[in-house]
Amino acid sequence: MMIRFLKFLILVTLLVSCKESEQDKVARLVNEWSGKVIHFPDSICLTAYGSDTVLTKYTREQSFYTILNYVDTIGCVSCRLQLSRWKEMMEDLDSIYPNRVTCLMVFNPQRKRKLIKHLRNNEFNYFVYIDETDTLNKMNKFLNEENFATFLLDKNDKIIAIGNPVLKPGVKKLYYEIILGGKMLTSVDKQALTVVSLSKEKIELGDFSWDKRKEVEVVISNVGKSPLVINDVITSCGCTTVDYTKKPVLPGDNIILKIRYKAEQPEHFNKTITVYCNAESAPLKLKISGNAK
Numbered sequence: 574m575m576i577r578f579l580k581f582l583i584l585v586t587l588l589v590s591c592k593e594s595e596q597d598k599v600a601r602l603v604n605e606w607s608g609k610v611i612h613f614p615d616s617i618c619l620t621a622y623g624s625d626t627v628l629t630k631y632t633r634e635q636s637f638y639t640i641l642n643y644v645d646t647i648g649c650v651s652c653r654l655q656l657s658r659w660k661e662m663m664e665d666l667d668s669i670y671p672n673r674v675t676c677l678m679v680f681n682p683q684r685k686r687k688l689i690k691h692l693r694n695n696e697f698n699y700f701v702y703i704d705e706t707d708t709l710n711k712m713n714k715f716l717n718e719e720n721f722a723t724f725l726l727d728k729n730d731k732i733i734a735i736g737n738p739v740l741k742p743g744v745k746k747l748y749y750e751i752i753l754g755g756k757m758l759t760s761v762d763k764q765a766l767t768v769v770s771l772s773k774e775k776i777e778l779g780d781f782s783w784d785k786r787k788e789v790e791v792v793i794s795n796v797g798k799s800p801l802v803i804n805d806v807i808t809s810c811g812c813t814t815v816d817y818t819k820k821p822v823l824p825g826d827n828i829i830l831k832i833r834y835k836a837e838q839p840e841h842f843n844k845t846i847t848v849y850c851n852a853e854s855a856p857l858k859l860k861i862s863g864n865a866k
Contacts, residue, residue, distance in 0.1 A: 651811025
């Protein structure tokens with residue numbers, strides 16, 4: 574029995590020592606996928622559902638770059654899709670470099686009708702590919718990880734960058750640097766840092782009817798010596814939206830984050846709001862919770 578126990582301890586020790594760290598795992602996956610060519614079905618039916626008129630086309634636009642975003646819509650649809658953030662980024666790219674970048678949104682829906690309703694409710698007027706048979710995933714064997722299902726492709730459909738730019742500001746910066754030839758209008762790294770204080774970090778909304786929208790405000794005070802610049806605010810769920818001014822906040826002044834939560838269904842929730850800015854303590858993390866009954 575003692576020998577068996579010692580063998581078990583040795584085996585456990587070896588497994589623990591060989592366990593791959595999260596950072597090493599990311600580096601390995603990026604290395605494995607970089608340079609791969611994404612294969613597409615011979616025919617792709619692209620459809621726009623953003624208005625009452627449904628538009629369909631069967632040819633995929635070939636641009637200098639393609640941002641391919643694959644999502645299986647299992648779970649909270651708004652959390653997985655982040656349509657408002659994609660709209661903002663696509664409009665931004667269209668204004669900076671028209672016709673240079675194509676965003677291809679590929680959805681493998683669990684409930685197609687719910688997905689289409691969500692597209693219409695968000696007035697998402699871009700073409701999407703609803704892949705009900707999950708053909709694209711089967712052809713390319715995407716990883717079952719949210720951070721590794723979005724790719725920046727060159728004109729030959731070769732992967733040149735990996736990651737979700739609407740969830741990771743660092744990835745968005747990388748995508749823009751590649752697309753714009755290394756020229757960025759602003760860089761967080763070059764901004765002078767300041768000091769801020771928050772009116773609250775934890776927001777408890779309590780019990781409320783799930784079909785009612787809840788609103789709350791958080792005040793960020795600039796108590797440092799440099800202007801405060803908010804570069805991005807990212808929510809962990811599309812159910813949560815944040816409005817704020819894009820203007821720099823001078824020392825001694827405040828900025829108000831107007832936070833709105835609208836549940837898709839009854840649920841007890843715990844969400845995170847991440848504020849990327851030039852504060853010494855950035856990124857700032859806000860927690861919002863409640864019970865939508």
